[in-house]
Amino acid sequence: GAVVSQHPSWVICKSGTSVKIECRSLDFQATTMFWYRQFPKQSLMLMATSNEGSKATYEQGVEKDKFLINHASLTLSTLTVTSAHPEDSSFYICSASSLGTGTDTQYFGPGTRLTVL
Amino acid sequence: QQPVQSPQAVILREGEDAVINCSSSKALYSVHWYRQKHGEAPVFLMILLKGGEQKGHEKISASFNEKKQQSSLYLTASQLSYSGTYFCGTNSGNTPLVFGKGTRLSVIA
Numbered sequence: 001g002a003v004v005s006q007h008p009s010w011v012i013c014k015s016g017t018s019v020k021i022e023c024r025s026l027d028f029q030a031t032t033m034f035w036y037r038q039f040p041k042q043s044l045m046l047m048a049t050s051n052e053g054s055k056a057t058y059e060q061g062v063e064k065d066k067f068l069i070n071h072a073s074l075t076l077s078t079l080t081v082t083s084a085h086p087e088d089s090s091f092y093i094c095s096a097s098s099l100g101t102g103t104d105t106q107y108f109g110p111g112t113r114l115t116v117l
Numbered sequence: 118q119q120p121v122q123s124p125q126a127v128i129l130r131e132g133e134d135a136v137i138n139c140s141s142s143k144a145l146y147s148v149h150w151y152r153q154k155h156g157e158a159p160v161f162l163m164i165l166l167k168g169g170e171q172k173g174h175e176k177i178s179a180s181f182n183e184k185k186q187q188s189s190l191y192l193t194a195s196q197l198s199y200s201g202t203y204f205c206g207t208n209s210g211n212t213p214l215v216f217g218k219g220t221r222l223s224v225i226a
Contacts, residue, residue, distance in 0.1 A: 004158075034213060043119070044159070044204065044216045093158060102211035103147045103166055108158040 003027050004096050006109035013084055014117055021079045021112045023094030029074035032100030035067075038091045038111075050077050051100060084116045118143055120207045122217035129195045129224050137220045139205030140187040148181050148188040149206040149214055152199075159204060162190075192222070200224045 003026040013019050023033055032051050036044040048064075050056040050071035058064045068080040077096075081088055091113050095106040120141045129135055139148060147166050151159035163172055165181035165188055172179060176193040188207075192199055202221050206214035 002161075041221075043218045044206075046213055046215070049213050102208045102213075103164065105161055105164055106149070106206075106214065107161060108151075110158045111156075113156075 002105070002107045004030075004094065004107050004109040006094055006112050008112060009110065010113040010115070012115045012117065015085050016083055018080055018082045019084055019114060021081075021092055021094075021114075023077045023079070023096065023109050025075045025096040025098075025107070028096075028098050030077075030096035030098060030100075031074065032097045033071055033077040034095045034097070034106060035069060035077075035079050036093045036095070038093060040091075044093065047079075081114065084114070086116045089114055089116045119215050120205055120217040122203075122205060122220050124220060125218070126221040127223070129192075129199075129222065131197060131224060131226055132194050135192045135195060135222060137190040137192070137203050137205075137222070138187060139189070139207065139217055141207055141209075143186065143209050145181075145183070145186050145188075145207050146210050146212075147208055148179075150179055150188075150190050151204045151206065151216075152201045153204060153219075154201040162203075195222075195224045197224050197226065 005024045007022045035047045047062045048056045048058045056069035071077040093111040095108045097104045149164045150162040153159040179190045181188045202219040206216045
């Protein structure tokens, strides 16, 4: 149980285009989903927290107009990178939590590798 | 505030033991341990809550020393499959996890 999927697994796009990444909880309902980015050999950096049906909460330094997050249902959250640039190239990982509390387990998706040319 | 993990990297031969530490300058509410293999998602190992908890599964166990604001992950009789980067994630309440920089573990035959 507790499976989280992401789509696509990887994407290559041209500078200036937008890319949408989907995160789905397959066998449980996720009250809260989290979006992280990870640079090679570095830690997971939280970008934003999203709760179903409400606006996402962004971490300091993360541009909310550039990284659009939608959590439309209890099983789906999307991250759209708008007007992508090469510096946005990274590994984006989502995680999902059924209760969304600080002690609840977060289950991670397999990640999406974004390369912006 | 990001927790501090030590060591940064460790190389073990199969069958050897290892300890990975995770400490914080703030009082911790919970500690979550994950293992990530290259190019893959982090896999949940275990969660420890406030109160000196200890738990384990097979040959991987962990403790949470509340007073020291520290948690340790114990890997006993390591196997090749244990290789990967281990992350601790911590919070000080009902807040999102903040992850340490990771400990890279390599198990060799």
